[in-house]
Amino acid sequence: MGRIAGPLDDVAGDAGHIGHPPRMGFFTDTSVCIGCKACEVACKEWNAIPEDGLTFTGMSYDNTQGLGADTWRHVAFIEQRKPLGLQDPGVEHGSYDAYDGVDVLGMASEAAARGGDGDRGELRWLMASDVCKHCTHAACLDVCPTGSLFRTEYGTVVVQEDICNGCGYCVPACPYGVIDQREDDGRVWKCTMCYDRISDGREPACAKACPTDSIQYGPLDELRERAAARVEQLHDAGVDDARLYGDDPGDGVGGDGAFFLLLDEPEAYGLPPDPVVTTRDLPSMWRHAGVAALTLLGGMAAAYAAGRRR
Amino acid sequence: MRAYVVSLLKAWWGDAATEDNDFRFDYLPRLTGSHSTYETALAQIDGACKGYFLMGENPAVGSANAKVQRLGMANLEWLVVRDFSLIESATWWKDGPEIETGEMRTEDVGTEVFFFPAAAHTEKSGSFTNTNRTLQWHHAAVEPDGDARSDLWFMYHLGRIIRERLAGSTDERDRPVLDLTWDYPVEGPLDEPSAEAVLAEINGYGPDGAHLSTYDQLKDDGSTSCGCWIYCGVHADGVNQAARRKPGSEQDWIAAEWAWSWPSNRRVLYNRASADPDGEPWSERKALVWWDGERGRWTGHDVPDFKADKAPSYTPPHGARGPDAIAGNDPFILQADGKGWLFAPAGLVDGPMPTHYEPQDSPFDNPLYGHSRNPARQVFSREHNRFHPSGSDPGADVYPYVVTTYRLTEHFTAGGMSRWSPYLAELQPEFFCEVSPELAAERDLEHGGWATIVTARNAVEARVMVTDRMAPLRVQGRTLHQIGLPYHWGPNGYTTGDAANELSAIALDPNVHIQEVKALTADIRPGRRPRGPGLPGLVRAYRRRAGIDQDTGLEV
Structure with missing residues (x-):
């Protein structure tokens, strides 16, 4: 059994893969996202995911609303009365x-x-393509009773659809609200980082379709270096609010396999500011439960003893 | 020029085109007037145009004044629609907007409508040509489903059947059809004509039957044939040059061996301008062509768009004409003087100097001239194509706002390719109007609710998107609000909605006859539009209030 919290250098090795390839990931640079949604369509086409609703939301151009069983890439559109670097919005x-x-x-x-x-x-129109984070410490995987969710040799987290029994334990376990049950079949579905494609040496469908390289796929170490340089470049260009999200191995999920460059607080994009692997506190919870049980027993014994004295 | 025309006539009529019969120039159909799309629709209403082919086009929602388009089609003898699905232009006679309002009854429509399902690009071979002039070949991956066929299949077999029907005719007017070279090989289970055989015919053949490699080879004596001179060379050496796919990593950044560009595989037009007057590249990094003084020729990464041996120092002698009058440092060789032009001194109906006119329907008078509208514009005042009072004219305030139409990333033009695709439909599932918070407050529009937008042509309903992206303008001392309308929707398909083109008028620019759909006036009100006869009633009430008649908006 691997570690369930804290920094972890070799996530695939920790899961028992020997001689595995480097950990692969996504770096989504939202500063160059143009909101074309090609990632959403490419993902659905490649993975044969059903259409899931013709709903006009009024949330700018975002009619997808969020990640779910039938949406593995989601482009958020956020309109703000804020400046974007030195741009003149012309409004x-x-x-x-x-x-x-x-x-x-x-x-x-x-x-x-x-x-x-x-x-x-001032006006800026932020666009950001969200996806499963492929956490270093993935609570969905930790709680899966069937072994349907597993850690691949690339360090990604994948559901084996033929093993999932639809128990749904993983759904509340995900700190990002990503993994989800499909209504008509009960099983859970989420981004596989195109496990079939990357096993064949290809990049995932969303990254392949992205016309601006907002979605970049590659060895996580390289992506982290590239992302740090990009933040510096944006800061130099006057975009002071550029920051990375999910890149820190010291965060509550041990860092994300899919991390982001954002132009505002994570909350503006509907992302949790300080995600924590929900299984991190299991050991201390069990300890607390044990103490509680002992206390209860002691109390009962004391009450019984006191009753006897009367 | 004569070499191109003779070679074209030889490609079309082959052995029947000879020097003695002027290569059958008389076979070419004559223009009987303007056949622009809007004048064609009006000619349908007038009964002059009786038959119509729609191949990948959906004017019932995609052309300005959609109602006029439908009324035109309703007055045809026959209509052929070839598309992927039953688009609005194929079904207006049974479920179009006029059926709903009672303005049209199916039993009164005399048009015989034929629908032919079309094959997708994955189901047929052919070429894509973008505005960069590069022809990229695609090969059929699968046979089309059911009755779907390629456009090439449809045109070839239609021609074949017509020729079979006419066989043996002695009527002179049938000769141009019977003499056509119509001998394309067919292949596969569906008798699909070979697209590459068509490409080879367009490329052209020399006297010995060899594939031509450049349009310089074309002759005016009937010894060469070429279906389109700018494509000459696309099948050089009998090889489909458009199908070349040499990876970028195996060639330089010009990528001359990826597909083929017309003309002559030249990737950048006027590339002489990448070199300075002396023929040296302005920038080594961006160099395209340069003058090789030793060899006395232009050379470079790209195919030079300049007479190969004309030195940069060449100065035309006095009295020189044509290409000889273009100096060695004049890169823009298709202009009469070889210079780059800031404006077109001749050829424009309303030129030569650029100026400003207000749109056909405008809330403002023209501050530049005493008359507001372009005096050379094309306007057609019809019962269903009325215009608005503008500027300071009485009634202009009945339509106080400006509508602009545009496209969304998720849908393609009139929607025939995208509204039927679930993955695209769910991304933009409903027709909506974009308004500023200020306009929403002024007209009581609720974000996510419904609004009705009215012009003298028609009224549509749309979901309301209140957004800062729409900004009120300050013009001539007052505030002007805009309404943004993506124009992709119509009543058929997986995602449905009213068509923005119900609102637009047929008012065309004088030079290239483009409809004015980027700026028109309208009113907007909260709530959904009336159903049935109430809809034309609402439009009529607005017209009356604005005092619109057949002369409104025709003044210059």
Whole structure:
């Protein structure tokens, strides 16, 4: 049995793989995501995932809403009244009259009215493709009673659909709310990082389809180096709020196999700020339960003894 | 020019085209007027156009003033629709918007409608050509399902059957069809014509029957044939050059051996401009072609788009004409003077200098001129194609907002390829309108609710998306609100909705006859649109209130 919390260098080795390839992962750089959703479609096409609802959500251009049994890549669209680096969003027209330039030529009759709504001056439209994090310490895998969920030689976490019995223990165990039961069959489904494709030396379907390389696939060590350099580059370009999410092996899940470059707090993207592997506290829970049981027994004994004295 | 035309006539009519009969130039069909798409629709309403082929086109939702398109089709004798699914242009006669409103009854429609399911690109061989002029070949991966067939199959067998019916005819007017070279080999279980045989015919043959390799070889004496001179060379050496797929890692960054570009496999037009007046690359990193003084020729990574031996120092002699009048440092060889142009001095109906006119329907007067609209524009005032009062004209405030139409990433044009695809439909599942928070407040529009948008042409309903991305504009001292409408929807398919083109008018630019769908005026109100006869009633009420008649908006 492998470790269930804390930093872990060799996740596949810890799971018993000998002579395994390097740990592979996703680095999703949301700063270059253009919101085309090609990743969502490529994922569904490759993995034959059913369409799961024609719902107009009103959440900007995001009608997918979140990851689930039938959505393994999800592109979030977030509209904010905030600046994006040094870009001019071009949405503040309150103090600018389109005919001012004509006015200068003395052709327009009316002078521009000045003044506008100050908080309308900034706009940024964040797009981010979410996916299963393939945690270093994956609670879904820890709680799976059938061994359907397993750690691959690439360090990824995969459900074996022919073994899953639909117990659903893994669903509340996931700190990100990723893994999910399919309504009409009860089994759980999630991103496999295209285990079939990567076993054949190909990149996952979403990364292959991504036209801007927002989704990058490769050895996790390399991706972490590349990501750190990208954050530095963005900071130098004035995008001060660029930060990595899920890259830290010291975090509550031991670092993610799929990590992100975000332009705001994780909560803005619907991501938990401080995810913790839900099985981390199991040993101490058992200890507490033991103490509680002993206390209860002691109390009962004391009560019994006291009753006898009366 | 004559070499190109003669070679084209030889490709079409082969042995029947000879020097003695002027290579059958008289076989070419004559234009009887403008056959632009909008004038064709109006000619259908007028009864002048009686038959219509729609091949991968869905005007019932995709063309400006969709109602006029449907009314045109309803006045045809026959209509052929070839598409992947039963698009709106194939079913308007039984379930279109006019059937719902009672403006049209199926039993009154005399049009005979034929629907032919079309094969997808994976089910047929052929080429993709993007705006970069590169022809990329694709090979059929599977046979098409059911009755679906390729466009090539349809055209070839239609021609074959027509020719069989006409066989033996002595009528002169049948000669152009009977004399056509229509002898393409067919292959496979469906008798699919060989797309590569068609490509080879387009490429052309020399007197010895050899495949031509460049349009310089074309002759005006009937000894060469070529279906399209700019494609000459795409089948050089009998090899399908468009099917080349040499990996980028095995060639330089120009990738000249990936597919084939017209003309002459040239990847960048006017690439002489990548070199300075003396013929040296402006930038080594971005060099395309340069002058090789020793050999006295242009050379480089790309195929030079310049007369190969014209030195940079060449100065045209006085009185030079044609290509000889273009100097060695004038890269833009298809312009009369070889120079880059900031404006077109001749050829534009409304040129030569760029200027500003207001759109056909505009909330503002033109601040530049006394008249607002382009005097050379094309407008057609019809019962179902009325225009709005503009600017300071009375009634303009009945349609106080500006609509602009656009596309979404998830859908493709009129939706025939995307609205039937579940994976795309679920990503943009409903027609919506985008409005600013300010307009939403002004008109009581609820985010996620419904709104009805009205013009003099029609009214549509859409889900409301309130977003900061739509910003009120400040124009001539007042605030102007915009309404954004993606135009992909229609009543058929996996995701359905009203078509934005119900709102647009047929008002065309004078040069290339493009419809004005990027800026038009409209009103917006909360809630869904009326059903049945109430819908045209609402549109009529707006027209009355704005005082619209057949002359509105026709003034310059």
